[in-house]
Amino acid sequence: HRRGVKSKPCMFLAALSFAYFAKALSGSYMKSTITQLERRFDIPSYLIGIIDGSFEIGNLLVIAFVSHFGAKLHRPKIISIGCVLMSFGTFLIAMPHFINDRYKIETSIRSSVNSTSSLSPCPEGSPESTRTGCERESSVSLWIYVFLGNVLRGIGETPVQPLGISYIDDYTQSENTALYIGCVQTVSIIGPVFGYLLGSLCAKIYVDIGYVDMETVTITPSDARWVGAWWLGYLITGTITLMSAVPFWFLPKSLPMPVDKHDTNCTPEQTRFIKDFPTMEHKFRSEEPADLHQMAKEFVPTLKSLLGNPVYMIYLCVTIIQFNSLIGMVTYKPKYIEQHYGQSASKEPSLFSDCNSGCLCSRREWDPVCGENGITYVSPCLAGCTSSSGAGRNTVFGNCRCVALADTQSGNLTATLGQCPIRESCDKIFPYFLALSVLSSFIISLGGTPGFMLLVRCIKPELKCLALGIHTLATRTLAGIPAPIYFGAIIDTTCLKWGYKTCGGRGACRIYNTTAYRIVYLGLTLGLRTVSFFFCILCFALLKRHVEMEEKNALTDGSAESESLRKEENSSIHCEQFILTLDSSPDRETHL
Known part of the structure; x- marks a missing residue:
């Protein structure tokens, strides 16, 4: 029985670790697919x-409601329900692939060009002729399914952290709490590793694999129009998340409470008595009646008491600013790596010149070709090409x-479909970038467990669960929601070439100014981190003052308690002397 009782916390720890892994896996996979979603839905x-x-x-x-009410209900089952909702939300994100038409590549290269021939300098037909079926396509914005699925994921993830940690x-045992929380967070770190790895594997598979003949696909994964099988990873992560819900359903509402967390009113004799008997070594947490009306009445006073703690409020400000930096950086890191380390030198600044002036090329076209000179051109038309040979992705333009004017060579210089390979210098620099990223992530993670311990120790025990919930609420609201939006808006300002939708209007960005991208992306991240450090200093000062006041109060209370004991002892002595006097008096009844 005792072995079974002791194994329950370990079972919960294992289940919570798996749930953390699952939610980190799906969350990081979501981050890794933002470029694919951007291209697929042209946004x-x-x-x-x-x-x-x-x-x-x-x-x-x-x-807020889960953190407050969930703490007094069956926490493992609530976490289980949350995992189920997360999995359903993940499956909903993948739904647009199965209800949408096949992906149409934005291209100006005609499919009829399948042998050596002369290319027309003008595109066939007018721009209006390419708008067939526009009203039907524009009437449905399928990215809404992704939006709603991610909302459902957020609802399901809500109870995992506050209820699990509490x-x-x-x-x-108090001395083991930090270790267990550290174990959970360590396992959760493994999730993003597999999430980004899964994202990388799925990105190499064409989005409509199994539905189209891959020989007819003229682009490669290095092309800015390539869309990988983004939906496949959501099916995998959704299944894993659903599996993580199973263990929580079989865990009890409460577990035996360790001796060091018993009621402090117990006398030493009572504590020794409990320890002497195995069946009484633990005391179960008292079950509170689920009086929702009473809990609702207590919510506002409890919230005021929590927000009146200055150490908690400053810590909240620190984490909000740091999460703005972290979330913005992580969200667009895959795009940063792709643009900064996966792009070659491109001719964007001067699209038109004498070499292509007679071609009547369109600015909106995006059919990148790689010239023999190592320069990527926006389209074969803008490269001044007048002939082609081959078919599909093997097409060569002559x-x-x-290309000839930009190169010292002479003669019939050619260009091939797709962007030029990345520069060798990028290959050499990229490992250093990865090493610095790992080092910075390690340094940032060092404050994770101490931060949680500070959070739960600087507040009253009865406010612990609500404090964790409000902390998560604040970081989600003031960092998780706005950071990706304003980071994305600022990154959009560095776009060099926008894609265009079939029905007209701007679509997804095809290529960025990598220098400007680097400055705004890393500069904004560093700026937010710097601001958070000033709040950290203020937090440490308040914490030091709080500790000093606690020590002073403890000394004052100790002196007062000693004086009270001394007075009680004196009073007891006088009382005993008075009683002895009465007992020894001959006319005792008179005195009485």
């Missing part, structure tokens, strides 16, 4: 930021006048 980065922030909107809707803190 700019700021709109992708709104979709990414919808997860936090789901948290915002229910987190459950561990309630039913584990007589490219712009």
